[in-house]
Amino acid sequence: MWLECVSSSCKRKALMLWTGPTSGISSLFKAFREKAADAMPGSDWTPFEKNSSLPPERADIVIVGGGVVGWSIAYWLKQKEMIRDGVRVLVVERDPTYSQASTVLSAGGIRQQFSLPENIHLSMASADFMRNINEHLSVLNDDPVDLQFNHSGYLFLASEKVAHIMEENYSTQRYAGAKVSLLSPTQLKEKCPWINTDGVVLASYGLENEGWFDPWMLLNAFRRKAISMGVYQCFGEVTGFSYTTNTMTTAEGDKVDFRRIKYANVQMPNSLEYQPVECAIVVNAAGALSGKVAEMMGIGLGPKDTISGIPLPVEPRKRFIYVVHCPNGPGLDTPFLVDYSGVYFRREGLGGNYIAGMSPEEEEEPETNNLEVDHQFFQNIWPHLAHRVPAFECLKVKSAWAGFYDYNTFDQNGIVGMHPLVNNMFFATGFSGHGLQHSPAIGRAMAELILDGGFKTLDLSAFSFKRIMTKEPILERNIV
Amino acid sequence: MRRSCRQVTLLSAASRYWSSSPVAPPSKQSRLLLFLSQRFHDIETLLSWSSWFKNRGQSEWFRSDRRGKFSWDFMNHRDTSIEEVDVGNTLINYTGLENLVKQRGLRTLSVSGCAEVDDWFLSRLYIFQDTLEELDISNCPRISVGGLAALQKLRYTDQHGRK
Numbered sequence: 326m327w328l329e330c331v332s333s334s335c336k337r338k339a340l341m342l343w344t345g346p347t348s349g350i351s352s353l354f355k356a357f358r359e360k361a362a363d364a365m366p367g368s369d370w371t372p373f374e375k376n377s378s379l380p381p382e383r384a385d386i387v388i389v390g391g392g393v394v395g396w397s398i399a400y401w402l403k404q405k406e407m408i409r410d411g412v413r414v415l416v417v418e419r420d421p422t423y424s425q426a427s428t429v430l431s432a433g434g435i436r437q438q439f440s441l442p443e444n445i446h447l448s449m450a451s452a453d454f455m456r457n458i459n460e461h462l463s464v465l466n467d468d469p470v471d472l473q474f475n476h477s478g479y480l481f482l483a484s485e486k487v488a489h490i491m492e493e494n495y496s497t498q499r500y501a502g503a504k505v506s507l508l509s510p511t512q513l514k515e516k517c518p519w520i521n522t523d524g525v526v527l528a529s530y531g532l533e534n535e536g537w538f539d540p541w542m543l544l545n546a547f548r549r550k551a552i553s554m555g556v557y558q559c560f561g562e563v564t565g566f567s568y569t570t571n572t573m574t575t576a577e578g579d580k581v582d583f584r585r586i587k588y589a590n591v592q593m594p595n596s597l598e599y600q601p602v603e604c605a606i607v608v609n610a611a612g613a614l615s616g617k618v619a620e621m622m623g624i625g626l627g628p629k630d631t632i633s634g635i636p637l638p639v640e641p642r643k644r645f646i647y648v649v650h651c652p653n654g655p656g657l658d659t660p661f662l663v664d665y666s667g668v669y670f671r672r673e674g675l676g677g678n679y680i681a682g683m684s685p686e687e688e689e690e691p692e693t694n695n696l697e698v699d700h701q702f703f704q705n706i707w708p709h710l711a712h713r714v715p716a717f718e719c720l721k722v723k724s725a726w727a728g729f730y731d732y733n734t735f736d737q738n739g740i741v742g743m744h745p746l747v748n749n750m751f752f753a754t755g756f757s758g759h760g761l762q763h764s765p766a767i768g769r770a771m772a773e774l775i776l777d778g779g780f781k782t783l784d785l786s787a788f789s790f791k792r793i794m795t796k797e798p799i800l801e802r803n804i805v
Numbered sequence: 806m807r808r809s810c811r812q813v814t815l816l817s818a819a820s821r822y823w824s825s826s827p828v829a830p831p832s833k834q835s836r837l838l839l840f841l842s843q844r845f846h847d848i849e850t851l852l853s854w855s856s857w858f859k860n861r862g863q864s865e866w867f868r869s870d871r872r873g874k875f876s877w878d879f880m881n882h883r884d885t886s887i888e889e890v891d892v893g894n895t896l897i898n899y900t901g902l903e904n905l906v907k908q909r910g911l912r913t914l915s916v917s918g919c920a921e922v923d924d925w926f927l928s929r930l931y932i933f934q935d936t937l938e939e940l941d942i943s944n945c946p947r948i949s950v951g952g953l954a955a956l957q958k959l960r961y962t963d964q965h966g967r968k
Contacts, residue, residue: 456899456925476928476955504931532931532958536951657950658957675950 379600380559380591384415386775387589387604389563389618390611391418392428393540394753394760396547397768398608400462403554405772412776415557415602417591419614425696427612428544428761430728432646432671432680434537434661435762436479437503438529440494440802441738445501446783447763452534454765455543462550470546472538477672478531480517480660481803482713487665488527490802495529504533519655521715530660537661537671540761547768561591563611565621567601568747582633584622584747606775608751613641613693613729615754622747632794633746639755641693642732646682647703651720654679668709678723681706691727698725730758736798739763741770742789751775752790889913893941899925906932915941924952931958 363370369381386402388395399414406412423429435455437448454461459469483491491507498505507529510522516530552558567588572580588601611618616639620626625636649670654677661671670681683706685691691699703722711718733740733755740755753771756763766783773781780786787799887908898921905911911933916922922945930937937959942948 473949473951474924475951476924477951477957478955533928536928536954538951657954672954 376593376598378560378593379598380415380417380561380602381413381557382600383413383603384557385412385604386414386606386608387563387602388414388416388608388610389589390609390615390754391416391423391548391558392426392610392612392760393544393547393764394428394612394756394767395608395610396544396551397764398610398753398771399556399768400547400551400554401768401772402775403551403556404461405776410555413557414551414555415559415604416551417559417561417563417589419560419562419594421560421594423544425729427729427731429541430646430696430726431540431758431761432537432669432682433540433761434479434535434671436531436535436661437498437501438479438481438494438505438531438535440490440497441787441799442497442501443783443785443787444738444759444763444801445498445503447766447785449501449503449534450766450769450783451763455538456534458546462546464549464553467549470542472542472546474536474538475672476533476536477658478533478535478660480531480662481529482513482525482662482664483527483529483803484524484665485526487803491527491529494802504531506530506532517655517658517660519714519716521713523712524665535661543761543764547764559591561593561600563589563618563621564592564599565590566607568622579631581631582627582746586622586747586749604749606749606751608753608771608775609637610753612731612754612760613639615639615731615752619744619750619752622744622750624744624747624750635794637740637752637755638735638793639731639733639740641729642757643691643693643696643727644682644684644730644758645691645698645702645725645727646680647706647725648673648678648680648723649717649720650676650678650723651717652677653716654720655714655716662713664709664713666709668706668713670710670714679717679720681710683709693729696727696729698727700725731755731760732757735793736800738799738801739767739785739788740790740793741767741785742774742791744790745794886910889915891915892919894918896921897926898922899929902926902929902932908933910936912936913939913941915939916945917941917943919945920947923947924949924955927952928955930956934959 362368367383369383371382388399395416395418399416402412402414420426435448435452437445437452439445439448455472455474458472462470481491495505495507507527508516509527510525513520513525513528514522548558566586567590568584568586571583571585573583574580586604586607588603589607590599590601592599609615609618616637619637619639623633625634627633655672657672657675659670659672659679661669663669666683668681668683670679672678673680683702685702685705691702700722703725707717707720710720731754737757738755739757739760740752742752744750744752751771751774753767754760756767760767770780770783770785773779792799888910889912890905890908891913893915894917897916897919914930914933914937916926922942924947927942927948930940940956940959
């Protein structure tokens with residue numbers, strides 16, 4: 326069929342060459358070239374009319390999840406490709422309204438005060454990115470990106486029991502290059518007169534590159550720039566994968582299934598229509614739902630004591646944030662304060678509003694089938710808030726919301742890298758509340774892993790799936 | 806003899822001007838200026854435009870003249886540290902601040918009218934938190950509330966500025 330199509334158009338154009346004006350020749354050749362390219366296999370041409378909201382039939386890299394991590398990976402993949410249109414990237418997002426997405430429901434903080442050097446470096450690299458965000462993400466003729474970054478710093482308080490951990494973390498952070506300072510209770514009181522230093526033995530304050538920003542602005546900046554660079558966006562849900570299996574036998578005689586994803590089935594919202602997208606690589610950046618996406622590939626569904634029986638240990642955990650109003654509160658100078666009891670709060674806007682939250686105990690984890698807020702839970706937070714900041718004894722809860730952490734039940738740190746048995750599925754998930762602040766650096770690391778074959782700027786091999794197979798958790802000490 | 810700062814090398818610094826101030830080991834100040842012209846373009850322009858700095862105990866400012874040349878009189882005061890810096894109306898930015906970070910005795914800083922001074926620049930001023938007394942950030946269009954939150958780290962400072 327394509328031969329006839331090409332030869333008949335050739336004949337027509339040859340005829341027109343003799344009769345038509347000479348300025349039309351190059352446009353004729355161009356049209357001919359385009360038609361020939363369409364006729365080649367691998368192009369998007371189909372004889373049938375296509376629903377334009379469907380994704381393309383073929384893509385090189387399919388990113389499952391359109392949150393900040395997914396779009397950051399899409400941007401960096403396009404940023405690092407060597408030639409124009411070198412990789413075709415498709416981002417599949419289930420919910421165009423982002424109503425349940427963890428990105429937009431986040432408190433938006435960024436800090437370097439971690440205990441793992443990898444986390445510290447991720448935050449520092451992300452802060453550097455955000456400082457120069459317009460060099461990276463500005464689009465011609467469009468507004469510059471304004472993250473509304475508040476440079477207020479994080480203030481961690483330690484009791485007697487955990488002060489030694491804070492000191493060790495301080496030296497790790499300093500060694501990694503983070504600008505952090507330790508404060509004694511007297512210095513703390515001098516700096517923040519509104520604090521009650523009762524029970525506080527040591528405080529750690531971030532001097533630079535710490536604060537909070539607007540997550541929606543960052544997400545949209547990544548998305549806008551990535552789309553301008555040619556990333557395809559599709560609103561649909563990945564419901565399954567078609568894969569080929571290659572069974573190999575180990576030296577001991579056990580059979581191991583190596584799977585390779587061939588097609589990702591993307592189903593349209595509110596419809597039975599779906600498009601199998603032929604792809605080379607799938608990136609699982611689905612956040613709280615990454616565990617489900619991994620299950621579609623059979624990860625975790627194998628026999629108990631084999632590698633294929635180890636599931637991706639990421640599940641959604643609901644966290645509440647309460648907006649409170651207190652007219653006599655700390656004011657503009659409030660840092661993002663994290664108390665040793667697990668309660669945290671920060672200023673929101675300039676009208677005397679603050680947002681506060683707390684991580685619940687393991688036994689009290691709320692159920693995750695919806696995003697309803699449990700207002701009773703605030704009664705656990707208030708006493709700690711009022712104890713720490715006496716001005717908060719009279720406050721009024723204005724509103725509240727809930728969001729999901731993509732909680733890594735194994736060690737609460739991200740999982741970055743390839744799965745050992747599914748050779749073309751990459752993970753970038755499980756950040757347990759730190760995904761937003763690490764997203765620019767994670768995107769760059771994933772792009773390096775996919776396009777260059779290994780990590781180049783930051784070595785995140787500590788976050789690979791291997792530690793889950795060997796059951797060696799890398800834990801953050803003092804997390805919130 | 807007046808020379809343009811762009812021709813400064815470490816060797817030429819060996820020629821000294823004898824003066825009434827006590828002789829002491831080379832100060833951070835001269836190192837600073839050598840850094841300035843060798844490293845960052847921001848600071849080269851700083852020295853060649855109307856930028857000024859003032860030493861402790863001196864009451865006159867070192868500034869470049871109309872032709873952009875900078876006098877070598879500051880070399881008379883090797884051991885003193887810079888107290889007041891006025892980099893108003895220049896293109897100084899976050900990276901340019903690198904050159905000022907060694908000044909431990911800085912008391913006054915004026916960045917009025919600098920178009921590139923933004924919130925990240927302000928967040929880096931914690932380096933001067935113990936000594937900075939006056940900060941002028943008037944007419945900096947890129948500063949917002951987020952940057953003002955960073956100024957809480959400066960303890961003794963009396964800030965004035967307007968958008």
